[in-house]
Amino acid sequence: MNKPAGPLESAGTVRFSLDGRAIDALEGETILQAAKRVGIDIPHLCYKDGYRPDGNCRACVVEIKGERVLAPSCCRAPAADMEVHSTSERARHSQRMVLELLKSDMPAGTHSPFTPRSELDHWVEQLAVGPSRFPRRHQPLQDLSNPAIAVNLEACIQCTRCVRACREEQVNDVIGYAFRGSHSAIVFDLDDPMGDSSCVSCGECVQACPTGALMPAQTMADAVPDRAVESTCPYCGVGCLLKFNVKDDRIIYVDGRDGPSNHSRLCVKGRYGFDYVHHENRLTHPLIRRDDAPKTAALIPPADMMKHFRVATWEEALNRSGADLRAIRDQFGPRALAGFGSAKGSNEEAYLFQKLVRTGFGTNNVDHCTRLCHASSVAALLETIGSGAVSNQVEDVADAEVIVIIGARPTVNHPVAATFVKNATKAGKKLILMDPYGSDLARHADYFLQFRPDTDVPMLNAMMHTIIDEGLHDADYVARNTEGFEDLRKCVADYPPEKVAPICGIPADTLREVARLYATSRGSMIFWGMGISQHVHGTDNARCLISLALLCGQIGRPGTGLHPLRGQNNVQGASDVGLIPMVYPDYQRVDDARVRAKFEKLWGTTLDPVPGLTVVEIMHAIHAHQIRGMYIMGENPAMSDPNLNHARAALAELEHLVVQDIFFTETAGFADVVLPASAFPEKTGTFTNTDRRVQLGRQAIPPPGEARQDLWIIQALARQLGLDWHYAHPREVFNEMRQASPSIAGITWERLETEHSVTYPCEAEGDPGQPILFQHGFPTPSGRGKFVPAHYSRAAELPDTQYPLVFITGRQLEHWHTGSMTRNASVLNAIEPEPVVCVSPANMRAIGVLPETYVKVESRRGSITARVRQDPNVQPGTLFMAFCYHEAAANLLTVEDLDPFGKIPEFKFCAVRISPAEAPVASGNTQDTVTTA
Numbered sequence: 001m002n003k004p005a006g007p008l009e010s011a012g013t014v015r016f017s018l019d020g021r022a023i024d025a026l027e028g029e030t031i032l033q034a035a036k037r038v039g040i041d042i043p044h045l046c047y048k049d050g051y052r053p054d055g056n057c058r059a060c061v062v063e064i065k066g067e068r069v070l071a072p073s074c075c076r077a078p079a080a081d082m083e084v085h086s087t088s089e090r091a092r093h094s095q096r097m098v099l100e101l102l103k104s105d106m107p108a109g110t111h112s113p114f115t116p117r118s119e120l121d122h123w124v125e126q127l128a129v130g131p132s133r134f135p136r137r138h139q140p141l142q143d144l145s146n147p148a149i150a151v152n153l154e155a156c157i158q159c160t161r162c163v164r165a166c167r168e169e170q171v172n173d174v175i176g177y178a179f180r181g182s183h184s185a186i187v188f189d190l191d192d193p194m195g196d197s198s199c200v201s202c203g204e205c206v207q208a209c210p211t212g213a214l215m216p217a218q219t220m221a222d223a224v225p226d227r228a229v230e231s232t233c234p235y236c237g238v239g240c241l242l243k244f245n246v247k248d249d250r251i252i253y254v255d256g257r258d259g260p261s262n263h264s265r266l267c268v269k270g271r272y273g274f275d276y277v278h279h280e281n282r283l284t285h286p287l288i289r290r291d292d293a294p295k296t297a298a299l300i301p302p303a304d305m306m307k308h309f310r311v312a313t314w315e316e317a318l319n320r321s322g323a324d325l326r327a328i329r330d331q332f333g334p335r336a337l338a339g340f341g342s343a344k345g346s347n348e349e350a351y352l353f354q355k356l357v358r359t360g361f362g363t364n365n366v367d368h369c370t371r372l373c374h375a376s377s378v379a380a381l382l383e384t385i386g387s388g389a390v391s392n393q394v395e396d397v398a399d400a401e402v403i404v405i406i407g408a409r410p411t412v413n414h415p416v417a418a419t420f421v422k423n424a425t426k427a428g429k430k431l432i433l434m435d436p437y438g439s440d441l442a443r444h445a446d447y448f449l450q451f452r453p454d455t456d457v458p459m460l461n462a463m464m465h466t467i468i469d470e471g472l473h474d475a476d477y478v479a480r481n482t483e484g485f486e487d488l489r490k491c492v493a494d495y496p497p498e499k500v501a502p503i504c505g506i507p508a509d510t511l512r513e514v515a516r517l518y519a520t521s522r523g524s525m526i527f528w529g530m531g532i533s534q535h536v537h538g539t540d541n542a543r544c545l546i547s548l549a550l551l552c553g554q555i556g557r558p559g560t561g562l563h564p565l566r567g568q569n570n571v572q573g574a575s576d577v578g579l580i581p582m583v584y585p586d587y588q589r590v591d592d593a594r595v596r597a598k599f600e601k602l603w604g605t606t607l608d609p610v611p612g613l614t615v616v617e618i619m620h621a622i623h624a625h626q627i628r629g630m631y632i633m634g635e636n637p638a639m640s641d642p643n644l645n646h647a648r649a650a651l652a653e654l655e656h657l658v659v660q661d662i663f664f665t666e667t668a669g670f671a672d673v674v675l676p677a678s679a680f681p682e683k684t685g686t687f688t689n690t691d692r693r694v695q696l697g698r699q700a701i702p703p704p705g706e707a708r709q710d711l712w713i714i715q716a717l718a719r720q721l722g723l724d725w726h727y728a729h730p731r732e733v734f735n736e737m738r739q740a741s742p743s744i745a746g747i748t749w750e751r752l753e754t755e756h757s758v759t760y761p762c763e764a765e766g767d768p769g770q771p772i773l774f775q776h777g778f779p780t781p782s783g784r785g786k787f788v789p790a791h792y793s794r795a796a797e798l799p800d801t802q803y804p805l806v807f808i809t810g811r812q813l814e815h816w817h818t819g820s821m822t823r824n825a826s827v828l829n830a831i832e833p834e835p836v837v838c839v840s841p842a843n844m845r846a847i848g849v850l851p852e853t854y855v856k857v858e859s860r861r862g863s864i865t866a867r868v869r870q871d872p873n874v875q876p877g878t879l880f881m882a883f884c885y886h887e888a889a890a891n892l893l894t895v896e897d898l899d900p901f902g903k904i905p906e907f908k909f910c911a912v913r914i915s916p917a918e919a920p921v922a923s924g925n926t927q928d929t930v931t932t933a
Helices: 031-037 089-103 119-126 161-169 204-208 268-272 302-308 314-332 347-361 375-385 394-398 415-426 440-444 456-469 475-481 485-492 497-504 508-520 538-552 571-576 593-603 615-623 644-653 710-720 730-740 749-755 826-831 841-847
Strands: 013-018 021-026 061-064 083-085 149-151 175-178 185-188 214-216 227-232 241-247 250-256 287-289 309-311 337-340 402-406 430-434 447-449 524-528 561-564 629-633 656-661 673-676 685-688 693-697 757-759 805-810 836-839 854-858 863-870 878-882 910-917
Touching: 013 031, 021 031, 061 089, 089 119, 161 175, 161 204, 161 415, 204 214, 227 693, 250 268, 268 826, 287 314, 302 309, 314 337, 314 629, 314 656, 314 673, 314 710, 337 347, 337 615, 347 571, 347 593, 347 629, 347 685, 347 710, 347 730, 375 538, 375 561, 394 415, 394 524, 402 415, 402 508, 415 430, 415 440, 430 440, 430 508, 447 508, 456 485, 456 497, 456 508, 456 538, 475 538, 485 538, 497 508, 508 524, 508 538, 524 538, 538 561, 571 685, 593 730, 615 644, 629 710, 656 710, 685 730, 693 749, 730 749, 749 757, 836 841, 836 854, 841 863, 841 910
Parallel strands: 013 083, 337 629, 402 430, 402 524, 430 447, 524 561, 629 656, 656 673, 805 878, 836 863
Antiparallel strands: 013 021, 061 083, 149 214, 175 185, 227 241, 241 250, 287 309, 287 673, 685 693, 693 757, 805 910, 836 878, 854 863, 854 910
C-alpha cells in the first residue's frame, strides 16, 4: 500500500533517507545527484555533472540497507523508502581504500604535481587518506606534442572522463581506452602522440580531467586564480558562456560555463585563444600620423609603426579627429563621411556607433561585417517571412528528425554547435550535408551531397520539383500560410532532377531521396552558412531554402525552421541595433517617414532619409571622391574586403581616417589617427548570439596602458562632433536600446545579471522570450510567408583556359576572421602558424607539387604564395584558403562583384590558376609578401 506524500514530497519525486536525512530525489536523479543538490558530499571521481555516469572508479560507493554489496551512488537511482548511508564504517572504509589505490597512481604516490585543482587530492584530504601502501603502476611519460594540451598520463587514474568528453560530449572520437589489465591506458587515435593525432584541441578532456593528467600546456601547475569572472566567448556566433580565471590581472585559463548554447563546452578558440589580450603588441597610446609619412597603398608592418606615427595624448588625438571630420562634414556635406562598426563589440557599442554616424556625421553611411557575411540571407528572410532572425535555436536539433546543413562547415566555424548536431546523429537523427567542400561532419551524415560550386539554385529547385511532382508538399500549410505558390511551381517545373544532375554533379536519384526525406519527416531543420550567402546569387540561394521550408510546412514548430549560422560573436546583435545603412534598430527602415519621425524624437535631431552605402559601395565612393573621411572601429577592411588592392588604395585616398582597435592592424596603417581600444575581457556589455540570445559579457581585467574602453572613446568622439553624450555605464545605453527596439523591450539589465542569457523577442518584462518564431504566421503585411522563385544564374567570374580553377575562401578552426586576435594568441598561432592553400590530390598531381611545398595562386586581380596542403575534402578543380593570413591575403584574389539585393561580395567563387613556387623571400614588410598580377 502506498503511503501518502509527506510535506516535502510531491508528484515526480522519490523520498529516501541519506545519512539519516529525508531526501526528495527528483525524477531521473541518482543518489549522488540528489546528494549534491542538497549539499551532502559523497566522494566521486569518474562522475561529472552533465556526463553519462560510468561508475568505474567506485569512490562514490554507499551502503544501502538490506543489500549485500555496496552500490556506486553515481549510477544508482533511489527508491521509495530506501535507506542509504554514505558515511557508515563500511562505506567509508571502501571509499578510503579506493582513494588510496588511486593515489598510488600519482607520481611518488602522493598528490598530483600538475594542478592545484586535483579532485583526487581534494577527496584524499577530506577523507584523511594517508600515504599509499600500494606499488605504483607503470604510466606513460609526459607528452607535450600538442601546443594546447599537456598530457601527463603519469597522473592518470583511468576514470574515463576524458573518453566520455571526447566521444560522447564533443563527439570527436580521438580519445580511447586501450589494452587490458595493468597495460590498460588512455590513447589518442592509434596510440599516437596527441599532437600527431586528429585531436582538435577543444580542451573538453582538460576540463573533465580530475587529476591534472590533461592540462592546458601553457598554464603553470601552481597557478591559482585570485578571481573568476563569468562572461561569454568573443569568437563565433554560438555564444558560449565561459569563465575567465584571473590572477594578478592576467587571464591564466578559461573554463566553459553551463550556458544554454554550450552546456559547458568550448572549442579551441574559446578555451585557448585568450592570451592575445596580454600580447606585447597591444596598442597602449593614441597615435597620430607623422607629417613626413604620406599614405600609400602599401601595408605598414607593426615593427615599422613608429616610422609612420607618433605617440599623442588623448586630448590631441581626439581634437585632431574631431576637427578633421567636422571640416569634411561642413565643407562636403554629411554624406562625405562614413563609418564601419564592429561585430565583435557589444550591442551598446554598436548602438552608439550607428547613432554617432547618423546624428553626428548626419548620414546613414554605416555598415559592418554583416555585409560580408549574411546580408543576402537577411535580405531574403525579410522579403519572404518578414524577419531576418533565425526561426529556431540550435538546440532544436534534438527535436528534429532531419537536419540539413548546406554551405556551412560548423565543425570549423561553429564547433560547439556542431557537437549538438553530432549528438543528434548519435541519437538517430538523419543528417543531410550539402557543400562543395567536404568536412569532418560528413562521416556523421546519412547523405553527403558534394555538389559543384555555383549550382545551389538548380539543386534546391530540383528538390522542390520532386516534392511538388510527387505531392509531398504540405498543401494545407501552403494554402493557409503562404502566397506565391503558383509562381514557385511554374519555376521549379523547369528543374527536374534528371536535368539538374549533370549541372550540380549529384545523381538524380539522390536528389529525389533527400527531397523525400526532408518533406516527409515530422520535423526538418535547415542550417546554412556563408557558402550560401557569399555569392552574387546569394539572395536567390537563401530564397530557395526559405521556399523549401514553406513548401513543406517545416517552420514554426520544434525541430523545424531556418537558421543562418551567424559568424561573429555579435553580428546578430550589431545588425539588430542598426549597424547597417538602410535600417535603424530592430530593422526599421530609414526611408520610412513614420519610423524616421520616431527616431528623430528619440535622438532629438533631424535624420537623413536616404539609405546609406554598404561596405563595398563605400570603397567605390572613396575612389569617386564622394566619401572623404571615415571612422572605423574594430573592423579590418584592409584584410576582409574583396579585391584588396582596390580596397587598400581606397583607404589610402581618404583625407581623414580614424581607426579604433586593440592592435596595429593592416587597416590601422592607413589611418591618420589610431585610438587604442579595449579587448573583449576588458569591458562589460551585452552580446546577441546566433540563437537570438542576449547575453552579458563582464569585464575581467583592465585595458593596458592608456587604452580606453570603446564606449568611452565613442562618446569622446561624439562630443567632438557636437553631441552631448554622457552615458556613465553600459546599462544606460542598454535602457535606451530597449526604447528603440521593441523586440528587446522586456529584457532588463538586472535580469541579464541574474539569468545571463535571455531570448528575444521579449517585448514585456517578465516574458520568457520566444525560442521558436512564426508559430502563428509571419510579420509580413499579409501575415503570410511569400514564395520568391529563383532561376539558375552563374557566378560573376567563371573559370576559363587562362584561369581554370575555382578559388573559395573561408575560415579555419584555429583562426578567426582576419586573425587580428587569434594570430596574436600563442596557442592558436602555434597550431596553425602560416598560410596554406588546400588542394585536392588530383590537382596536386596535375601541377606536380608535394605537400608542404609552395605554390603561387593567381587571379586577374593579384597573386599570393603559400604552402600547399593536400586535402581530400577539396573537389578537383577547386582550391580553398582561409583569409586570415596577411602574408598571403586570400582577398587579394577575390572579386568585388555584389549580390544585387544583399550587396554582399562573391567571396566563394572566382577564377584562379596555380603553379609551383619558391618559398617567399622574407622582406622588411613581414605583413605582406604578396605581389600583384
